[in-house]
Amino acid sequence: MLVIDGVSRRFDTKTAVANVSLRVERGQFVGIIGRSGAGKSTLLRMINRLVEPTSGQIMFDGIEVTKLRGSDLRAWRARSAMIFQQFNLVPRLDVLTNILLGRIGRHGTLPSLFMRFTDAERAMAVEALDRLDLMAAAFQRAETLSGGQQQRVAIARALMQEPSIVLADEPIASLDPRNAEHVMSSLKAINGENGITILCSLHTLEAARRYCDRIVGMANGKVVFEGTPADLTQAAVHEIYQGEEREGDVSDDVAAPAGWLAPRPEVASAPA
């Protein structure tokens, strides 16, 4: 179980995350929603310690994550996989090697320098390739893949970590609807079949409603909503987005608009 207890993070004068407390049960699929700048990324990155909390405590299954140092911190990072909006694969390495790099946190420094992997790890990688429908691209350079394929490679890499928890920061914000659906159902499958806890920030309400057991709404660094998709009333949505929600976002599930997984406008229009 993940317990976040009174965690804050300040950048100079700006408070990105303000006194957030959350409990996430093992095996849950939790969505985090909120306006741009609400603190979703900062919160996710603090769990993996890519960002250090200014104050507060994060515990996972009795380990005090916020106290870890050196090799203990690396061991925790190996257990808490991170998925990024921009995929962050090593572009010039092939898909198989990228997936195998999911094991790098479990290796000592020396084997990791030469990217040496065991046969068991290779077998695992092939299984992950197959599971994410990437077999045909195994020896292609990661930079030659489509965005959706790259994100699935990133999920395969995360699977290789045999993680206790997956932290996904807007995993579908740069994808078209079809690829977004493929990626989200892959995450859902990992969640259901492997019982891996998933914390996933999302930019559309529809995706959050469709895939998450629980939804956390953030505004100005604070948690302003917590509940099931059914609890997410129009009033709650209004509070999370502070009146900035788009038309499509507030419509209820019955009248889901076309393109419910549409890419974020500012991301979709930015040059690749």
Place this chain on the structure above:
Amino acid sequence: MTSARFAAATRYPRFEQPSALAFILWVSALAFIVWSLSTTGLSFDRLARGIPAMGGILERMFPPDLDRLDRILASLLVTFQMAVGGCVLGLILSFPLAILAADGISPNSIVRVAARGLIALFRTVPDLVWALFFVIAVGLGPAAGVLAIMVDTIGYAGRFFAEAMEETDKGPREALAAIGASRLGTIMSAVVPNAMPNFIATSLFCVEKATRASVVLGLVGAGGIGIELKVAFDLFDYATAATIILVIFMLVIIVEQVGSTLRRQII
């Protein structure tokens, strides 16, 4: 050109009236150039007398004397070996030094500034000066040349390796750090693969540069064919000098051609 743009162009003429400060700077620069030419003693008079002398030397260079070709080629081989040896040692040492010098990759800023300073020192002191230094330190001969080329290579490759690593995308680095990779593991798995095309281009260029440098190091006693050239000139044996110059020319051309072919193929 549309009429509007034409109008704009005429309204803002390309040559504006220079300011007083600019005018003074230009005049000073011009004066300095004239002064430099006069103190270095190159005059039309000397040039006029020098041109026939150059013609005389060239005339005595032909036909090139091939009598000592075997010795010259042996010496050329040593020169090239010096270049390759020094260059490879230099490239190997450049790599860790570049990691220490690269912004965002170096373990801390004091180490980074020190590594940068060392690389800058190696680069700014000319190779002939390094050769003189190493001749005194390790004695006459190719060993001094190898060291001089090694240091010169570090000065160049250290800087460009560091820049190539700094330019790599931060995303993959962050992703591997998030998986729990060590700092060195991240560098080897995310930074190095991305910087590899740059590394290869820089390394090939270093071999070319080292080959050119190795030719003259002999002039100060650091081994290689330079000493043969100096002796030939000192003895007014211009025909042998011509042979030496020709083989040097061929070596440099061959190395540059192979270098550019490899660069094109690999990248």
